[in-house]
Amino acid sequence: MNAHQNNNLIEIKNLKMYFPITKGLLRRKVGDVKAVDDISFDIKQNETLGLVGESGCGKTTTGRCILRLYQPTSGSIVFNGTDISSIPEKQVRPLRRHMGAIFQDPYGSLNPRQSARTIAGMPLIVHHMIDKKDLDDKVAELFNLVGLDSSMMDRVPHEFSGGQRQRLGIARALACNPSLIVCDEPISALDVSIQAQIINLLEKLQKSLGLTYLFIAHDLSVVQHISDRVAVMYLGRIVEIANSKELYQSPLHPYTKALLSAVPVPNPVRERERVRIVLKGEVPSPAHPPTGCHFHPRCSIASAECEEFIPPLNTISGTHQVSCLKV
Amino acid sequence: MQNNVTNSVEPTAWSEVAPAQSEFRRVIRVFFSRKIAVVGLVLIVLLVITAIFAPWLAPYPPNDIDMANTLAKPSGDHWLGTDNLGRDVLSRIIYGARTSLIIAVGATAMSVVLGEILGLIAAYFGGIVFQIIMRFIDALMAVPMLLVALIMASLLGGGVKNVILALGVGMLSVHARMMCAQALSVKQNDYILAARSMGMGDMRMMIQEIVPNAFPALVVVATVGLGAVILAEAGLSFLGVGVMPPYPAWGKMISDGYKYILSNPALAFSPGIAIMLVVFGFNMMGDGLRDALDPRLRGVV
Numbered sequence: 001m002n003a004h005q006n007n008n009l010i011e012i013k014n015l016k017m018y019f020p021i022t023k024g025l026l027r028r029k030v031g032d033v034k035a036v037d038d039i040s041f042d043i044k045q046n047e048t049l050g051l052v053g054e055s056g057c058g059k060t061t062t063g064r065c066i067l068r069l070y071q072p073t074s075g076s077i078v079f080n081g082t083d084i085s086s087i088p089e090k091q092v093r094p095l096r097r098h099m100g101a102i103f104q105d106p107y108g109s110l111n112p113r114q115s116a117r118t119i120a121g122m123p124l125i126v127h128h129m130i131d132k133k134d135l136d137d138k139v140a141e142l143f144n145l146v147g148l149d150s151s152m153m154d155r156v157p158h159e160f161s162g163g164q165r166q167r168l169g170i171a172r173a174l175a176c177n178p179s180l181i182v183c184d185e186p187i188s189a190l191d192v193s194i195q196a197q198i199i200n201l202l203e204k205l206q207k208s209l210g211l212t213y214l215f216i217a218h219d220l221s222v223v224q225h226i227s228d229r230v231a232v233m234y235l236g237r238i239v240e241i242a243n244s245k246e247l248y249q250s251p252l253h254p255y256t257k258a259l260l261s262a263v264p265v266p267n268p269v270r271e272r273e274r275v276r277i278v279l280k281g282e283v284p285s286p287a288h289p290p291t292g293c294h295f296h297p298r299c300s301i302a303s304a305e306c307e308e309f310i311p312p313l314n315t316i317s318g319t320h321q322v323s324c325l326k327v
Numbered sequence: 328m329q330n331n332v333t334n335s336v337e338p339t340a341w342s343e344v345a346p347a348q349s350e351f352r353r354v355i356r357v358f359f360s361r362k363i364a365v366v367g368l369v370l371i372v373l374l375v376i377t378a379i380f381a382p383w384l385a386p387y388p389p390n391d392i393d394m395a396n397t398l399a400k401p402s403g404d405h406w407l408g409t410d411n412l413g414r415d416v417l418s419r420i421i422y423g424a425r426t427s428l429i430i431a432v433g434a435t436a437m438s439v440v441l442g443e444i445l446g447l448i449a450a451y452f453g454g455i456v457f458q459i460i461m462r463f464i465d466a467l468m469a470v471p472m473l474l475v476a477l478i479m480a481s482l483l484g485g486g487v488k489n490v491i492l493a494l495g496v497g498m499l500s501v502h503a504r505m506m507c508a509q510a511l512s513v514k515q516n517d518y519i520l521a522a523r524s525m526g527m528g529d530m531r532m533m534i535q536e537i538v539p540n541a542f543p544a545l546v547v548v549a550t551v552g553l554g555a556v557i558l559a560e561a562g563l564s565f566l567g568v569g570v571m572p573p574y575p576a577w578g579k580m581i582s583d584g585y586k587y588i589l590s591n592p593a594l595a596f597s598p599g600i601a602i603m604l605v606v607f608g609f610n611m612m613g614d615g616l617r618d619a620l621d622p623r624l625r626g627v628v
Contacts, residue, residue: 069523069524094526095526096525101521104517105517108517109518122525126525126527126528127526169521172521176525
């Protein structure tokens with residue numbers, strides 16, 4: 001894969017997404033949930049960027065900002081040379097065909113009242129990219145691509161199994177021939193055996209169609225397998241971003257270390273030797289994040305300066321960036 | 328679509344997956360497998376037939392006064408007896424079916440169309456649009472439907488047209504609320520997010536994504552609403568602000584007949600039973616439709 005080519009498909013700079021907390025009858029604003037708090041990264045053409053972090057750290061929000069399902073509070077999202085972060089919805093719409101989305105829940109993300117044909121073909125219909133008479137052929141082609149039988153076109157979603165539904169969701173994401181696909185935990189709701197099939201399918205499609213993925217997940221071993229680079233998020237901020245191999249072999253940020261130490265090893269001897277770093281305390285609320293480094297209250301190496309200064313994302317070597325004052 | 332038809336005609340082995348069949352056929356099949364729903368449907372079909380063919384079915388003209396034969400007991404000549412003006416009760420019930428059906432369909436159509444458009448727009452756009460529309464609906468709802476209808480009927484006078492208008496406005500809030508609640512819940516689904524992420528426009532989103540998923544509940548409410556309108560119309564007529572005499576209406580017949588309830592019970596009871604059967608019919612049909620329109624029951628029955 002040509003991950004080191006220097007053409008970025010998407011560049012995110014200082015992206016912030018705050019959700020206002022309102023109170024009372026007049027909907028007075030009393031605060032913000034800082035779901036995404038000043039993050040920057042880019043994804044190269046044909047690359048897979050894994051985005052990991054625990055629940056509520058803002059990974060899904062980041063994905064949805066990129067899809068412009070949310071209007072970001074500030075920052076820029078440059079997709080294919082266009083900043084899509086603040087242009088009106090009307091102008092975003094034609095750009096949407098270049099982006100696909102795969103959702104976590106294969107049950108909730110397909111309209112139960114549409115046939116598989118309509119679901120997979122809808123993006124084409126929406127963008128007027130197809131004649132009615134060609135729809136069947138095109139949908140059959142898409143079904144073929146994702147490993148579904150084209151005789152299933154008339155079925156409704158609940159007549160499919162979980163894995164098949166997710167394939168249908170992938171077919172829909174591919175319909176308009178997008179360049180970027182945001183995969184929002186595409187395998188978390190599936191059986192382990194099905195997970196492998198879907199991962200392999202996604203990899204195969206990436207190779208044959210030259211796709212770029214933003215792969216959001218919390219399963220670290222799956223992310224390692226599929227990603228070229230991995231970004232680790234904690235409480236709305238990226239704490240570390242590096243090549244997949246480098247990140248897993250030599251994590252630098254104490255949070256990444258703790259996260260990786262939680263991955264079970266499929267070897268009983270080595271599994272017994274695994275040293276788990278157990279973090280103290282709970283994830284603070286993104287409505288009232290700690291000052292300075294968001295991670296300092298739970299960090300084992302934090303000092304006074306960590307409470308004061310927000311650590312910048314420093315480049316350590318090559319593509320390895322980490323946001324920690326102690327590294 | 329042609330494919331469907333051939334598929335469902337072809338015999339298939341039991342082990343094979345059920346062939347994809349058209350949605351319509353499935354709905355019909357599930358609906359008719361519910362006995363109580365069929366009973367409801369039969370009652371409603373009878374009502375419709377009675378209403379359409381009233382002049383042929385009724386043994387007497389509904390407004391024929393026979394002063395020599397007032398308050399007659401049920402007999403061979405007058406199956407359900409005659410009222411205080413000597414009019415044949417059975418004939419008046421048959422013609423009354425017409426009044427009830429016209430009013431029920433008219434008022435329901437009006438309230439469903441207006442209410443559901445309002446509810447859909449409120450729920451879809453949210454924010455200030457939601458507040459304006461739903462507060463107006465709340466205000467309408469705060470006044471009991473019968474009272475709204477009563478006020479409108481007394482302002483506009485009786486008559487079929489005004490009763491339709493009054494009950495249509497009265498039922499508006501029910502359908503708007505229902506649609507709003509349904510649309511709000513449908514909106515939460517990931518497939519709406521998916522539709523938005525593919526760049527679907529507002530109009531298509533509402534019509535193709537939200538309405539079909541809100542549909543089952545709406546059909547049920549509309550069907551039950553038909554029964555409620557008939558009941559409300561009877562109430563209005565009973566109170567004397569509904570359909571104007573001598574036009575036959577069930578509610579009016581009850582209010583005329585209840586004075587003789589001890590001496591001649593058929594006078595008040597027979598239109599009462601007619602109302603009951605029709606309302607029951609609509610409710611049962613509503614239940615059946617709810618089951619039949621639920622896609623999760625596909626292939627179960």
